[in-house]
Each structure stands twice: as structure tokens, then as C-alpha cells.
Amino acid sequence: EWAIRFDGVSKTYPAGGAGTGPAAVHDLDLDVRAHEVLVLVGPSGCGKSTTLRMANRLVEPSAGRILLEGDDVTRVDPVQLRRRMGYVIQNVGLFPHRTVAQNVATIPKLLGWDRKRTGERVEQLLELVGLAPERYAKRYPHELSGGERQRVGVARALATDPPVLLMDEPFGAVDPVGRRRLQNEFSRIQRELGTTVMLVTHDIDEAVRMADRVAVLSSGATIEQLASPLEVVAR
Ligand code: ADP
Ligand code: ADP
Secondary structure: EEEEEEEEEEEEEEEOOOOOOEEEEEEEEEEEEEEOOOEEOOOOOOOOHHHHHOOOOOOOOOEEEEEOOOEEEEHHHHHHHHHHHHEEEEOOOOOOOOOOOOOOOOOHHHHOOOOOHHHHHHHHHHHHOOHHEEEEEEOOOOOOOOHOEEEEHHHHOOOOOEEEEEEEEEOOOHHHHHHHHHHHHHHHHHHHHOOEEEEOOOOHHHHHHHHOOEEEEOOOOOOEEEEEOOOOOOO
């Protein structure tokens, strides 16, 4: 049983407006199993972010297809795609002029949830990520520490209880001690919810700590080829 399948996926970014550049991702076949944490590692520039961003259609593949629970992602309505696949990035990208609660409520609002349902969900999520709602709901992002912002990012991404979470260097901007704590807490949350996670990192320690499986995206001069999922790395 798998949650995401990359089937012969390639991405070539246009080079300077004319012609084609080298492939950022080349003929990638990869299955992410339901409920697992698959960590994608590899040197900078090897195509990790591109791979994630093709899954949620921030980047369109040049070739191949990507299936989310059997559905070709190009055929899924964009708002439904957001509902089914959360996305967490380094430095979060919180909306600076919206409170913590409003940030977490972003996708529920897009989906037209009513106030009561949204409010309850926001409260539940803030509790889940360890931010007491009465202390944090009304704050603005600049009133939070880096680690707290990252927690809000996780809460926002989990708002619709998505089966899949894409995480791109999610704890990269957090100090080492805070990072360790976030990793542990996130692992607990992930197990509790059974979320399928595809996580990109260049931090090998993070990969070993968090992964059920590790896939290595290797960097060549031009062509990057994903070795099929490598060994199971025990938690
Ligand atoms: P990683 O996440 O492993 O660091 P990326 O997926 O960000 O790698 O980038 C892979 C390659 O694609 C790099 O050579 C990068 O410069 C290039 N690239 C990434 N995004 C773009 C873009 N929007 N336009 C052109 N080239 C890009
Ligand atoms: P808006 O006026 O844009 O709805 P609000 O600040 O009232 O902004 O709230 C945004 C969302 O966050 C709402 O759906 C609301 O239910 C929820 N929310 C606001 N404050 C809290 C809080 N203290 N605890 C839980 N949820 C809250």
C-alpha cells in the first residue's frame, strides 16, 4: 500500500528563457508507503525540493506522472490537493499580518468550514503542537521564536488532517537543541496520526532519527538519478 507514487518523473527547468537546462530530476521512480516517513537525502541542488514541489504541483513535471492515493495529481482539484497534502517548509512562510489562529485556519477557510468547526480545530491543533491556544492564538508570527513558528507551520499543514505531509527542511532554521525536541515531538505526532510523510533534509542525523526509509537522490554533473529506496533505517 502506497500513498504517493512517482512514475518516471523528470523535471527540466528552462535555461535562461531559451532551450533547456540540465535535468533537475531525471526519470524518478519512487513509492512512498502509506503511514511511513520517507526521508529524501542528497547534496544541495540534487533535486530534492523539486521532487516535493512536483508532488503538490508547485512545479509541473516535464515528464512522467505522480499519483496521490491512486489519483493523478494533475486531475485533483487544487484546493482538494491542499487538503490532502500538507506542506511545511523551512522558515514556514507564515502570513505575517495574520495571527497564529488565522494562519492555522488558512485551508479550512478556503474549504468554507464554519467558525465553530474551524475554531475547535485550531484549538486542537495548537494543543497538538504544544502551543497553548490561550497564549498563542492571537499572536503574530514576529512575536514567536523560530521553533514556535515552525510549530505553527506544522499545525497549519495538519489543519485538514491530510493523509500526506510534505516537509522541506522543516526544522532547518531551528537551533540544534530546539530541533532535536521538535523532531521528537513531530515523530510522536506523526505516529499518533498515522500521517504519511515525505521529508527532505540534508541533515543525515535528522534522516537517521526520523526515517522509516531513506531514499538517496544522487548528484551527478547533470543527471540526477534516484537510487531505488535504500535500506530501512530503524528509528
Ligand atoms: P535540492 O532541493 O536538492 O537542493 P532543488 O530541487 O532545489 O535541489 O534544485 C535542483 C536543481 O534545479 C538545481 O540545479 C537548481 O538550481 C535547479 N532549480 C531549482 N528550482 C529552479 C527554478 N525555479 N528555475 C530554474 N532552476 C531551478
Ligand atoms: P477572522 O476574523 O479572519 O475570522 P479570527 O481571528 O476571528 O479571524 O479567527 C481566525 C480563525 O481562527 C477563526 O476560524 C477562529 O475560529 C479561529 N480562532 C481565533 N481565535 C482563536 C482562539 N483563541 N482559539 C481557537 N481558535 C481561534
